[in-house]
Amino acid sequence: xxxxxxxxxxxxxxxxxxxxxxxxxxxxxxxxxxxxxxxxxxxxxxxxxxxxxxxxxxxxxxxxxxxxxxxxxxxxxxxxxxxxxxxxxxxxxxxxxxxxxxxxxxxxxxxxxxxxxxxxxxxxxxxxxxxxxxxxxxxxxxxxxxxxxxxxxxxxxxxxxxxxxxxxxxxxxxxxxxxxxxxxxxxxxxxxxxxxxxxxxxxxxxxxxxxxxxxxxxxxxxxxxxxxxxxxxxxxxxxxxxxxxxxxxxxxxxxxxxxxxxxxxxxxxxxxxxxxxxxxxxxxxxxxxxxxxxxxxxxxxxxxxxxxxxxxxxxxxxxxxxxxxxxx
Amino acid sequence: xxxxxxxxxxxxxxxxxxxxxxxxxxxxxxxxxxxxxxxxxxxxxxxxxxxxxxxxxxxxxxxxxxxxxxxxxxxxxxxxxxxxxxxxxxxxxxxxxxxxxxxxxxxxxxxxxxxxxxxxxxxxxxxxxxxxxxxxxxxxxxxxxxxxxxxxxxxxxxxxxxxxxxxxxxxxxxxxxxxxxxxxxxxxxxxxxxxxxxxxxxxxxxxxxxxxxxxxxxxxxxxxxxxxxxxxxxxxxxxxxxxxxxxxxxxxxxxxxxxxxxxxxxxxxxxxxxxxxxxxxxxxxxxxxxxxxxxxxxxxxxxxxxxxxxxxxxxxxxxxxxxxxxxx
Numbered sequence: 001x002x003x004x005x006x007x008x009x010x011x012x013x014x015x016x017x018x019x020x021x022x023x024x025x026x027x028x029x030x031x032x033x034x035x036x037x038x039x040x041x042x043x044x045x046x047x048x049x050x051x052x053x054x055x056x057x058x059x060x061x062x063x064x065x066x067x068x069x070x071x072x073x074x075x076x077x078x079x080x081x082x083x084x085x086x087x088x089x090x091x092x093x094x095x096x097x098x099x100x101x102x103x104x105x106x107x108x109x110x111x112x113x114x115x116x117x118x119x120x121x122x123x124x125x126x127x128x129x130x131x132x133x134x135x136x137x138x139x140x141x142x143x144x145x146x147x148x149x150x151x152x153x154x155x156x157x158x159x160x161x162x163x164x165x166x167x168x169x170x171x172x173x174x175x176x177x178x179x180x181x182x183x184x185x186x187x188x189x190x191x192x193x194x195x196x197x198x199x200x201x202x203x204x205x206x207x208x209x210x211x212x213x214x215x216x217x218x219x220x221x222x223x224x225x226x227x228x229x230x231x232x233x234x235x236x237x238x239x240x241x242x243x244x245x246x247x248x249x250x251x252x253x254x255x256x257x258x259x260x261x262x263x264x265x266x267x268x269x270x271x272x273x274x275x276x277x278x279x280x281x282x283x284x285x286x287x288x289x290x291x292x293x294x295x296x297x298x299x300x301x302x303x304x305x306x307x308x309x310x311x312x313x314x315x316x317x318x319x320x321x322x323x324x325x326x327x328x
Numbered sequence: 329x330x331x332x333x334x335x336x337x338x339x340x341x342x343x344x345x346x347x348x349x350x351x352x353x354x355x356x357x358x359x360x361x362x363x364x365x366x367x368x369x370x371x372x373x374x375x376x377x378x379x380x381x382x383x384x385x386x387x388x389x390x391x392x393x394x395x396x397x398x399x400x401x402x403x404x405x406x407x408x409x410x411x412x413x414x415x416x417x418x419x420x421x422x423x424x425x426x427x428x429x430x431x432x433x434x435x436x437x438x439x440x441x442x443x444x445x446x447x448x449x450x451x452x453x454x455x456x457x458x459x460x461x462x463x464x465x466x467x468x469x470x471x472x473x474x475x476x477x478x479x480x481x482x483x484x485x486x487x488x489x490x491x492x493x494x495x496x497x498x499x500x501x502x503x504x505x506x507x508x509x510x511x512x513x514x515x516x517x518x519x520x521x522x523x524x525x526x527x528x529x530x531x532x533x534x535x536x537x538x539x540x541x542x543x544x545x546x547x548x549x550x551x552x553x554x555x556x557x558x559x560x561x562x563x564x565x566x567x568x569x570x571x572x573x574x575x576x577x578x579x580x581x582x583x584x585x586x587x588x589x590x591x592x593x594x595x596x597x598x599x600x601x602x603x604x605x606x607x608x609x610x611x612x613x614x615x616x617x618x619x620x621x622x623x624x625x626x627x628x629x630x631x632x633x634x635x636x637x638x639x640x641x642x643x644x645x646x647x648x649x650x651x652x653x654x655x656x
Contacts, residue, residue, distance in 0.1 A: 114517065
């Protein structure tokens with residue numbers, strides 16, 4: 001099943017069911033007005049949405065219309081939790097190596113995770129509005145899951161049962177604000193502005209064989225200014241599965257329906273697969289030639305993030321954003 | 329105006345208007361079903377709630393009933409943002425001094441703030457349920473504000489206009505998980521389980537003269553096992569006002585209605601005022617006698633947090649919680 005949220009001027013938008021081929025959609029408000037409401041009562045609402053999805057795919061849904069990603073908000077325009085992991089430890093190791101910092105061995109078995117802001121996500125085609133290029137504007141292409149209610153202390157073998165939906169995410173990062181912020185010891189804050197998400201969230205079964213062991217086994221494609229810069233396989237070198245990330249999150253607390261967990265920047269050890277954030281490219285340059293060459297994003301630059309199935313069809317629709325100067 | 333949220337089995341509870349003396353309440357669902365909904369459309373809804381509040385105080389509200397804190401959820405049982413500052417820099421300096429760590433001078437003019445989990449707040453009299461005493465269970469008594477919509481880049485002179493409501497908060501902390509977690513560089517995560525809030529959220533005008541310059545100028549009282557351990561004045565030694573904290577939050581992003589910002593553990597330089605978290609008491613012991621003496625909380629221990637007005641009346645009602653062992 002594929003779901004999206006239509007911009008209608010309200011804070012939470014309107015829940016849409018979207019056809020598998022992303023060509024048509026219909027408003028699901030007779031079933032649930034918003035995605036959060038559907039997640040709040042998933043066992044009851046999910047089968048009804050699934051019925052509508054099947055009718056839509058068969059061309060038998062009433063009042064369907066052409067689906068357009070540009071009319072979408074993030075599937076959850078605001079969420080009660082956004083926790084971003086860092087499962088591709090290769091990425092962490094590279095970035096540290098570039099600044100001559102040791103990576104603790106524990107990073108290979110104890111997940112990194114930070115709490116992000118979730119009150120104001122931006123849509124898949126909304127601009128990335130920033131006051132200054134000097135902040136070092138970067139994209140980070142990631143996979144994310146949305147969970148149901150998960151009890152504190154959940155075991156890893158049960159955690160997978162709570163994963164409801166998958167999305168892509170652009171975890172925008174302000175690289176030049178990070179060092180000073182992390183040195184304060186409280187983690188990221190100003191260096192992590194609003195994230196954007198793919199137009200469509202999909203149930204794991206939509207991925208078929210590509211969803212296995214709590215990982216998505218397909219390349220994640222990132223293009224900067226219409227040039228493909230990365231296509232690492234999200235199933236390769238993902239050290240912690242989404243079930244493991246969820247277990248980490250729930251060690252000392254419950255997670256409630258609508259919790260979003262990010263995979264961290266997708267990264268393969270095979271550098272020929274390219275990169276999912278400019279910081280990694282710069283780290284490779286630093287290691288190779290002693291200085292970073294690729295600049296961070298400037299006003300007017302664009303980023304496209306997409307995942308295709310084995311037949312070359314887009315699964316989630318594309319995140320396509322431009323960086324734009326903020327005028328207060 | 330005083331507002332609360334009644335436990336009714338739903339995720340967001342029911343919005344209550346509570347009388348100034350905290351003795352009676354009435355359900356506000358004819359005006360707004362939940363506090364989040366009221367915040368989403370505050371300019372329209374606030375005057376209607378205020379009318380009901382005045383009728384309730386005058387004994388003229390229909391269907392009013394006895395107000396009981398134990399029937400309350402947190403005013404926002406789940407929120408889209410919880411960002412906790414650390415405005416009482418004295419507290420930070422003490423804790424660092426106890427472990428022989430220098431505090432950067434910048435902490436006096438650049439606020440510390442971390443992003444907390446906000447999907448599963450607990451009510452004012454709900455138990456603090458934890459799997460292990462070994463985690464070093466501590467309370468942190470703080471003040472918090474709830475904001476309206478705030479634009480990115482808001483100036484400090486305008487930030488105060490966006491503060492809607494005030495609450496007390498117990499920012500429960502797991503002290504023995506903090507060192508390893510912070511050493512990973514991504515900030516707090518497992519060391520910050522679910523926070524609890526006072527039964528009642530109040531508009532700033534309820535504080536009269538005690539609300540000045542974006543600070544609450546009254547003692548915050550903390551009692552452990554029914555013994556008063558702290559009553560520092562929240563208006564003293566608060567280095568960053570709530571307006572300054574909000575400006576810090578909005579440097580690179582908007583904050584949306586229902587954002588909660590915490591003051592950090594209230595602490596006065598005058599140590600005779602006692603403490604608002606056990607870690608501070610232990611830091612003072614470390615400095616004085618070379619080792620901490622006061623233990624963290626054990627199963628069965630209780631914490632009460634309250635603020636009284638000049639006439640000795642409770643403003644927000646009390647947070648009163650027991651620490652209880654988790655059985656999965």
